[in-house]
Amino acid sequence: xxxxxxxxxxxxxxxxxxxxxxxxxxxxxxxxxxxxxxxxxxxxxxxxxxxxxxxxxxxxxxxxxxxxxxxxxxxxxxxxxxxxxxxxxxxxxxxxxxxxxxxxxxxxxxxxxxxxxxxxxxxxxxxxxxxxxxxxxxxxxxxxxxxxxxxxxxxxxxxxxxxxxxxxxxxxxxxxxxxxxxxxxxxxxxxxxxxxxxxxxxxxxxxxxxxxxxxxxxxxxxxxxxxxxxxxxxxxxxxxxxxxxxxxxxxxxxxxxxxxxxxxxxxxxxxxxxxxxxxxxxxxxxxxxxxxxxxxxxxxxxxxxxxxxxxxxxxxxxxxxxxxxxxxxxxxxxxxxxxxxxxxxxxxxxxxxxxxxxxxxxxxxxxxxxxxxxxxxxxxxxxxxxxxxxxxxxxxxxxxxxxxxxxxxxxxxxxxxxxxxxxxxxxxxxxxxxxxxxxxxxxxxxxxxxxxxxxxxxxxxxxxxxxxxxxxxxxxxxxxxxxxxxxxxxxxxxxxxxxxxxxxxxxxxxxxxxxxxxxxxxxxxxxxxxxxxxxxxxxxxxxxxxxxxxxxxxxxxxxxxxxxxxxxxxxxxxxxxxxxxxxxxxxxxxx
Numbered sequence: 001x002x003x004x005x006x007x008x009x010x011x012x013x014x015x016x017x018x019x020x021x022x023x024x025x026x027x028x029x030x031x032x033x034x035x036x037x038x039x040x041x042x043x044x045x046x047x048x049x050x051x052x053x054x055x056x057x058x059x060x061x062x063x064x065x066x067x068x069x070x071x072x073x074x075x076x077x078x079x080x081x082x083x084x085x086x087x088x089x090x091x092x093x094x095x096x097x098x099x100x101x102x103x104x105x106x107x108x109x110x111x112x113x114x115x116x117x118x119x120x121x122x123x124x125x126x127x128x129x130x131x132x133x134x135x136x137x138x139x140x141x142x143x144x145x146x147x148x149x150x151x152x153x154x155x156x157x158x159x160x161x162x163x164x165x166x167x168x169x170x171x172x173x174x175x176x177x178x179x180x181x182x183x184x185x186x187x188x189x190x191x192x193x194x195x196x197x198x199x200x201x202x203x204x205x206x207x208x209x210x211x212x213x214x215x216x217x218x219x220x221x222x223x224x225x226x227x228x229x230x231x232x233x234x235x236x237x238x239x240x241x242x243x244x245x246x247x248x249x250x251x252x253x254x255x256x257x258x259x260x261x262x263x264x265x266x267x268x269x270x271x272x273x274x275x276x277x278x279x280x281x282x283x284x285x286x287x288x289x290x291x292x293x294x295x296x297x298x299x300x301x302x303x304x305x306x307x308x309x310x311x312x313x314x315x316x317x318x319x320x321x322x323x324x325x326x327x328x329x330x331x332x333x334x335x336x337x338x339x340x341x342x343x344x345x346x347x348x349x350x351x352x353x354x355x356x357x358x359x360x361x362x363x364x365x366x367x368x369x370x371x372x373x374x375x376x377x378x379x380x381x382x383x384x385x386x387x388x389x390x391x392x393x394x395x396x397x398x399x400x401x402x403x404x405x406x407x408x409x410x411x412x413x414x415x416x417x418x419x420x421x422x423x424x425x426x427x428x429x430x431x432x433x434x435x436x437x438x439x440x441x442x443x444x445x446x447x448x449x450x451x452x453x454x455x456x457x458x459x460x461x462x463x464x465x466x467x468x469x470x471x472x473x474x475x476x477x478x479x480x481x482x483x484x485x486x487x488x489x490x491x492x493x494x495x496x497x498x499x500x501x502x503x504x505x506x507x508x509x510x511x512x513x514x515x516x517x518x519x520x521x522x523x524x525x526x527x528x529x530x531x532x533x534x535x536x537x538x539x540x541x542x543x544x545x546x547x548x549x550x551x552x553x554x555x556x557x558x559x560x561x562x563x564x565x566x567x568x569x570x571x572x573x574x575x576x577x578x579x580x581x582x583x584x585x586x587x588x589x590x591x
Contacts, residue, residue, distance in 0.1 A: 074127065074130045075217070077127060077130075077131070078149060078150070079130070079131035079134055079135055079144060080092065080131075080135070082104075082127050082128055082131040083097065083100040083101060083104055083128065083131050083132065083135065084100050084103070084104065085097065085100050089148070089150065090145045090148065090179060092135075094136070097132070097135050097136060098136070101128070101132040101136075104128045105125075105128070108124050108125045108128060109125060110122055110125060142212075142214075143214065143216045143217040144217050145179075146212070146213040146214055146215055146216070146217060147213075147215055147217040147218045151176065152176070153253055154173075155173070155253060155256050155257045155260060156169050156170055156173060156257075156260055156261075156264075157260060158260050158263045158264055162260070162264045163264045163266065166261075166264050166265060166266055167189065167191065169264075170189065170257075170260075170261045170264070171189050173257065174189050174206075174257075174261070177254065177257070180209075180211040180212060180213050181209060181210065181211065181212075182210045182211070182212045183205075183210065186205065187201055187202040187205050188202070189202065190202065190267075192266065192267065194267065196267065196271045199265070199267050199268065199271075203258060203261075203262055206254070206257075206258040206261075207255070207258055209254050209258070211247075211250055211251070211254065213246075213247070213250055214243060214247070215242070215243050215246040215247065215250075216239070216243060218242070218246065219239040219242065219243070220238065220239065220242060221235035221238055221239055222235075223235055223236065333377065336377045337376070337377040337380075339377075340377035340378075340380035340381045340384070341372045341377075341380060343380070343381065343384040344368075344371070344372055344380040344381075344383055344384045345368065345372060346384070347383070347384040347387040347388060348364075348368045348387070348399075350387070350388075351387060351392055351395060351396075353365050353368055354392075354395065354396040354399050354400075367399075367403045370403070370406060371383075371399075371402055371403065371406060374406050374409075375402070375406075383398065383399075383402065386398055387399070437477055437483075438487060439476060441472065441473060441476070442468060442472055442476060442479070443487075443491075444565075445467065445468045445471050445472060446464070446468055446484065446487060446488070446491075447562075448562075448563065448565075449463075449464040449467040449468060450464065450488065451559055451562045451563055452467070452545075452548055452563065453467070454553075454559075461481045461484055461485055462481060464484055465479055465480065465481050465484050468484065531571070531574070534567075534575060538564055538566055538567060541563055541564045541565075542560070542563075542564050542567075542572060542575060542576075544563070545559070545560040545563035545564060545572075546560065546576070548563070549563075557569045557572060557573055560572050
């Protein structure tokens, strides 16, 4: 049954066999004599020998038909079968070979034959001698075993039958191929209960299998037949090429055998399914953990939002209450102040504003209003009560005293403001003193650099300072960051009119130094009915400004117009539109 499975998996098509038919035949001629000899004479000779053993009887059953032996075709004969070792074959020991050879010599030596067909017996004996010479020599025997004609190179295919009866199909094949391994012992195929580690070790061994088969026995050319050195070398080269080819085919066969076994092995499939299930379980567990974590985060987020909402509501309610309370307090204070002022004015009217005559009336009324607007409600209420309870002279004294106190406070406030103004003026003077080294060209470069590098630029003031020092003409002093910052602050304090005048002055200086030279070298001027044409310098400034200020920048065109000092915002916009229209027209013309 195992052999049938192996044959089926090797691609051999099987079908039901017909019933065997027995045919009777009789040998004739010399074959009749050979048949009689093989059944009678041989047994008589063996009975006269030293004795029979079980292995001798077993080997006798495997004796090759002498009629089929030809010494000239010695490479095609089965040497083990010739010596009667067809069952032991490569497992036969040297002693078994010598013993079998002696038995064959006793049977087939020409001196001991008593048959008329001497030619036949001589051929048989020669084949026996050749077989012994090859099998008794270790190197020749290894070469012959490498090309054992009874060994099958068939490899089971990957099919349902191989998968269903894996061990019955692949087990015998691996056992047959174990003999070729240079490393012994070889791991066994095992069974369904073999641990996966041993299974992997088995396949690792066979994937790295090192075979000792050299296929030298199958060489096509014999070096002894070479007639010259060149022919011998050519034969060696051809034999080597043939051996390498067979060796490569052998490695491909073993690799195919291992691949097919690995593909059909139920233990590998079971292990892969277990790994897949474990991986899927880990994936589901991870997804579940991620889902639970997301749910926890979402729950915390909702709770946090609820707390923040509740806190915001509480803060809003508290702010509303405080605002309402403050409004009420302000209303109370306002009403109290209004009431106190009215009472204070009434008290002052009752004493005729403490005036001594008509000419003094207006002054006293102004002083009364000043006290009413300056003093708090408590003080005004206190003065009203004093004016009512005190005599006229005492009340006038109190009124005069309060007026003097208010005037003193006003003088102190005025002095404080004057002191602050003086300090600011001194700071401005010191800044102006620092600005004395700035030329109009440097100021213009500073304005341009501030526009080119707006707030938010990394190391802005260092970049602006470098820009000014790199573009300043020869003879200008090198500027420091502190000087640049101080100059910018001083320019920010200057009024809009002064700044415009300074810009005009700087531009006139720039036009005098640069534009005049260009006009001298330019061709004669022409009259243009349309807008003033753009020069190459203006075009370059416009392109730099467009790259510096993308569309996402606020007040983009104002900054671009500030960078192109000789053009207005409208001119810059029209120039960009004109260039865009030219590009579109060019693309349409090419398409």
